[in-house]
Amino acid sequence: MSDASFAFLVHPRAHLAPDLGLVWAPLARVPERYYDLALRKLPLRPFTMAAVHIDGRRVGRIVMVPYGARHLLEDPVEGRARVHRAVDVAARAGADVVGLGALTATVTRGGLSLTGRTDIGVTNGNAFTAATVDSQARRLLDGLDGLNGLNGTAGVLATAGRRVAVVGASGSVGAAVSELLAADGGLDHLSLIARSRPRLEALAERIAGRVPTTIGTDLNGLAEADLVILLTASADALVRPDHLAPDAVVLDATQPRNTAPDLLEARPDVRVVDGGIVSIPSLRLTGGDLGLSHGRAYACFAETALLALTGHTGHFCLGVPTLEQVAHVRALAADLAHLGFTPAEPTSFGRPLATAATVPA
Structure with a gap:
């Protein structure tokens, strides 16, 4: 496996409190309306919420974009700016590739707004999804x-x-x-x-x-x-x-x-x-989680991990994935089949x- 590292971007989904509780459990008790106001109005910075370990090695990190799903859809210009700042965080942390989780891909047009980045590779995770x-x-x-x-x-x-x-x-x-x-x-x-x-x-x-x-x-x-x-x-x-x-x-x-x-x-x-949802039995997150049981991950996350673990450089899937990209990432998963990367039960x-x-x- 390659020594490259990756970052994966996430954001709170439709219900903000439960997802922010994945970062720190007491946050789940804060009323939803306070989160809605804070995320809309405050210049909150993206931050690393968890470290990613696969096969006993630290291979990446999860970066939280503090902007909810409805916020991203209702104000995509601001959402895109926040995603770009999160990519900055990933690049400064030394990540070789960054994956766009959930609506961070949508507001960046599948990552196309990030094509000018030369300091980090970008993928939207849609080929393996x-x-x-x-x-x-x-x-x-x-x-x-x-x-x-x-x-x-x-x-x-x-x-x-x-x-x-x-x-x-x-x-x-x-x-x-x-x-x-x-x-x-x-x-x-x-x-x-x-x-x-x-x-x-x-x-x-x-x-x-x-x-x-x-x-x-x-x-x-x-x-x-x-x-x-x-x-x-x-x-x-x-x-x-x-x-x-x-x-x-x-x-x-x-x-x-x-x-x-x-x-x-x-x-x-x-x-x-x-x-x-994909099975990666040795996957462990420390410091926070994605709301899935141990050893399970979203396919867009898995695509980002596959690229880093196999030494991919530069951008991969931006916009609509081609069938060639789908075949390529399937081949990468086959090469790392000993680690899982198969559809979960x-x-x-x-x-x-x-x-x-x-x-x-």
Whole structure:
């Protein structure tokens, strides 16, 4: 493995107090409204919140951008400035590559606003996220991942069909996942859903002839899907119970999440699977955490680690990942397979899928 180091940028998600409690537990007790005001108004500086250890070695750090998900989406100019300052922190700390977590990628246009940096490599993590979501989706479509027998349902998707809807299909990860799923023509139908119709039309043209495809700009298209893949940049739980087909499976790879636990109360027939999560058994964080159990990481984080551990220099994935970049980062993961870097065992709202038939607390 290389001796290069990395930094990974994070920010508080839709609920500020719980995420800031990951930095220091007492912070979770501060009322939400105070955080909202402080993060909007105060010139808070980015800071290192955790050290990253893999295979017993310190290989990186996690840098907190003190700006919430809604703040980033509502004021992307200020959000972008704060992300750039966090990249400065990473560079001064000696990181060779920095990864953009969650909406730090969105407000920098997938990292394109950082292309002028020559002091540090930048990646948005979307190539390995697309690879991981594609792998998870294919296993779900084959009726695997522990769904068999859950609540008495055998082979959920294997028997229901292979109709897939990708929400956020025109985005960086969504476009790549759509192309990956269409590559072998193994689907019955692919529904591409996003706000930008021209970009959807361009994507549909690229995959034309490989799978029957429709496009749409609202969530009504979910009613015909056996598998729904969520890949949007939103701070809200977008998917309602009435959007989904009977016995649908939802693969939610968004941060902040586009699903809420109460969805399962209204629709006990529906399965929600946490998407874009990778297993790295020797991963340990000291000083803070990402809200995942030990040995698990988001795929965008894993991409940053893969690049550093294999000695990559310069920028990697900026903007929409190419299929060549997806193949390359998959090859890097294969080279480091002894460390993991494979899709994690499935969970639903952080709980093992086999015990997720009841609504998460």
